[in-house]
Amino acid sequence: MRRDLTALFDPASVAVVGASDDPAKYGHAVASQALRAPGRRPVHLVNRRGGTVLGRTAATSLAEIGEPVELVVISVPGAGFEAAVDDALACGAKAVVAITAGFAEAGAAGLARQRAVAERVRAAGAVLVGPNCLGIADNTTELYLASDRFAPGGVALLSQSGNLALELQLRGTPHGLGFSRFVSLGNQADVTLVDLVEDCAWHEGTSAIAVYAEDFGDGRAFARAAATAGKPVVLLTAGRGSASARSAQSHTGALTSSADVVAAACRDAGVELVRTPREMTVVLAALSAGPGRRTQEPRTHEPRTHEPRTQGRRTAVFTDGGGHGAVAADAAEEAGLVVPELGAPTQERLRTVLWEQSAVGNPVDLAGMGEQRPLSYADAVGGLLGADEVDAVLMTGYFGGYAASEGGLGGGPAGGSVLAEGETRAAKEIVGHLASAPKPLVVQSMYPQSPSCRVLAEAGVPVFSATEDAARALVAMTGRGAAGPTGVPPLPPAAVPLRDPGYHGIRALLAAAGVPFPPAREVTDEAGLLAAAGEFDGPYVLKALHLLHKSDAGGVALRLADRDALLAAYRDMHARLGAPAYSVEAMADLTDGIELIVGVNHDPRFGPVAMVGLGGVLTETLRDVAFSLAPVPAERAEALLRGLRTAPLLAGVRGRPAVDVTAAAAVIERITTVAAAHPEIAEIEVNPLLVRPDGALALDARAVLH
Structure with missing residues (x-):
């Protein structure tokens, strides 16, 4: 439930405790700001010595004011802080802004004091900002309580x-x-x-x-x-x-950083x-x-999730010089935009308004036409905004220079008054084209403060002096595209805590949630080994259990054709490793398969965080992985997989068929949902998750409890 912060941002009255005439004290700065709007609400200054502060009579205490005060700012030495809070609550304060420092940031004792004060404030039905803060301000309510x-x-x-x-x-x-x-x-x-x-x-x-x-x-x-x-x-x-x-007892733990977690949370949340x-x-x-x-529509009952006006990133780069166009195209692609060659119909339409030497493929280059006819800028922008294959336009280069020269800013051609007038007209026409075809348009100009650029800026067109800034701005104005749908998935209800974190216990937990595995049996001796081999046909896989990286330790034997090969592998492995238990499994058909990894770590700030990517023994070497808050809906999981660097492998290369990414995404949803329902699991990992043209199959799993 949203907390009521009305008393914090639009209080009926304010008091500054610790107000001072000494400019070196923070109470002086806050009091000075608080007095900027004396007609909006009563503002009381409190100083234990009384007298005058900033030319106004100061009360020696809140009680001396003689009337309730809704918001109290406290800027006093730490020793007197608790008493000041108690005085504020006693005078009816519903909000406290605590400037005073020396609490949680100072160690355990300070944290204990801080918690005790917060409990008293909440018990009184009030709210507290800080401590150790620099104040607040609200221009919409004329509340000025910062320095x-x-x-x-x-x-x-x-x-x-x-x-x-x-x-x-x-x-x-x-x-x-x-x-x-x-x-x-x-x-x-x-x-x-x-x-x-x-x-x-x-x-x-x-x-x-x-x-x-x-x-x-x-x-x-x-x-x-x-x-x-x-x-x-x-x-x-x-x-x-x-x-x-983290103990980093899995690939997931080794690969996940705090930066990955924050980036994943931001991507999911938009x-x-x-x-x-x-x-x-x-x-x-x-x-x-x-x-x-x-945009934001008028609100009725609940906030509306914002959406960009366009979700496409097909960008037309428009310039009046080849160098600027090439640099801008590179910057756009590096920022995540797409700069495709324009189709023949669009190129032909552009040729009707530009001259012969103009480039119309993308980047679109006036090639000097602007000096002959400044309105060509507007004609080209209008043509690009009107093209269905263009989602956004990045205009870069000299535009603004003609008017800048006329305005005394320098850099433009001599005798530029006619050109300056034409450039300003072009800016106004660009605004008109934008109204007819409202797509993201960003301008990089060598003269961002010129009159013509101000025309664009005042109409809502972002104008920057740096090309990389223009490209980043355009990314913000366009959709998230391959990042997939946004939204933070709710955590599932907590399940019965896991008691058996062993290999077969994790397999059973995941299998119960619908994660497919090959048949497998846990064995501890040769008799059990042969009995397991009789339950399903070969070829077989033998794994030594309770090893972190089984393959590196020689604890995995594949393609064991029959019982004799299985028994020989067991004897060799047991002699080398002496593992207490082994797993006998049916060998999966690896033909046309791609190995993925799916893992979930429990982050102390963001909860369960999932990692998906290219799996197998080279996972940590290749580091082609993506992150998301768990549980991961199948639609988002598929978007993450298709956004990997190695995603072309999933679609089929060199005659190999495409694998079933949809099936893999469904399995990812099940794995991450299980992990999210078990907060006692610090790390869980399926590696590899084999994805073939006909579905997905988990070949190995492990977990670490907190």
Whole structure:
């Protein structure tokens, strides 16, 4: 259930405890900001010495105010923090913003103090942001309780770094980005990142949610909140989360990193994961753009899952110079876009508006026509936007230079007034074409601040100076394509805990869920071996049990044609390894088969996380794997498999038939559902999962309990 944070973002009254005239103290900065909107709500300043602060009479305590205060900001030394919280609750506070530090970040004793305070706040029916935070601000309610000002706009910024928030504001200004809210997360003792994402999803003044987080708390709950927010969520995180403490007793454990887990959660939830503040600004500018942006319809009862205007990534690169076009095409493909050659009908239509030497294959190059006829820019863009085979357009190069020269910015041809006028007209016509064919359009210009580029920017077209930024923006504006459907699957009900983590116990657990295996029997001596061989026909497989990498240790013998070969292999293996038990199995038909791996690790932040990829003995060497939160629906599993580098093998190469990827995806769903229903399993792995043209068969399985 979404928590009610009204008292936090739109309180009836505010008090700043620790307000000060000393500019070196944080209580001075917060009090100064709080007084920016004195007509919106009563703002009380509290300083234990009384007197005046910032020219206003300060109360010596909250009790001295003589009336209830709904939100209290506490910026006092740590020794007086608990008493200040108690005073706030006693005066009826429903929200507390705790600037004071020295709690969980200071060690076990501080964590115990923090938990005790949070319990008192919750027991009083109030909410607490922090401690160890830098305040909050809400431009939509004129609530200013942070040390800095934030330009108004549609981005809600939830951050564990104050300086990073300032950098985002500086970087966002040229793109017209502003903020609806700012919340410094602090230690999240009570109000968590999840609570804030859920509240911002319902906030009418917020169109996008930007997050910088070092600690997700409940990572799966964050992913679920982001997936259902109904508006874009952009995440920047340091180190991609805390690394899990794993024994790495399987390929899955060895291959999975914390970065993989965070990236998988973001992909599943539809979150835009970025690496730097610059990239975050680029993505936010793209998602805040006009045509092609992710929109939000009026909300009735529940947030609506946002969808991009287009899910295609077929990109037309349009330039006025061959070099810019080639660089932009490379940048687009490296970012994950597709730059295909345009079809003959589209090329012919372009030739009717461009001159003979113009290139129309893709990239489309004016080849100097812009200087002769600036409106050719608009003609070409209009033709590309109107082509069914084009999902998005990246315009790159000199556009903006003619008007820049006229405006005194330099770099344009001499006598450019006529060209400047024509370029501005071209910009306006491009806007008109975009209204008729609303597809994602991004511009990279050598002159992004020129008058003609401002025409585009004011109409909602993202304009960047760097080619790589333009390409990244276009990725954000287009669909996820091969990443498959988004959404965080619910965890199944917990099953009866597993008692037998041995090889045959895991086989039985998975087989009961519908995972197919070849016939097999566990044996401990020659008599049992021969009895097992009598239950099914050869050829046989013999495996030594209780070994981590059986193949490397010589603990697997394949294609044993008959009982005599099986017995000879057993005697040799037992003499070398002395394993306490062995498994006798029917040899699967490997003809035309591909070996996959399916594993699930239990991450402390995000819960069960699945890995699928190319399997067999070379799994760790090739590292062709993909990750997703478990359980993995079959549709998503199939998308993950088809997105592997080695996916062409699944479709059949060099005369080999295609394998049954749909059957493999169904088995992946069953395996990951079992793992998700057993939280006591730290790692579970099926390797290999043999996929043939006629279905899928699990050939080996293992698990590690917590």
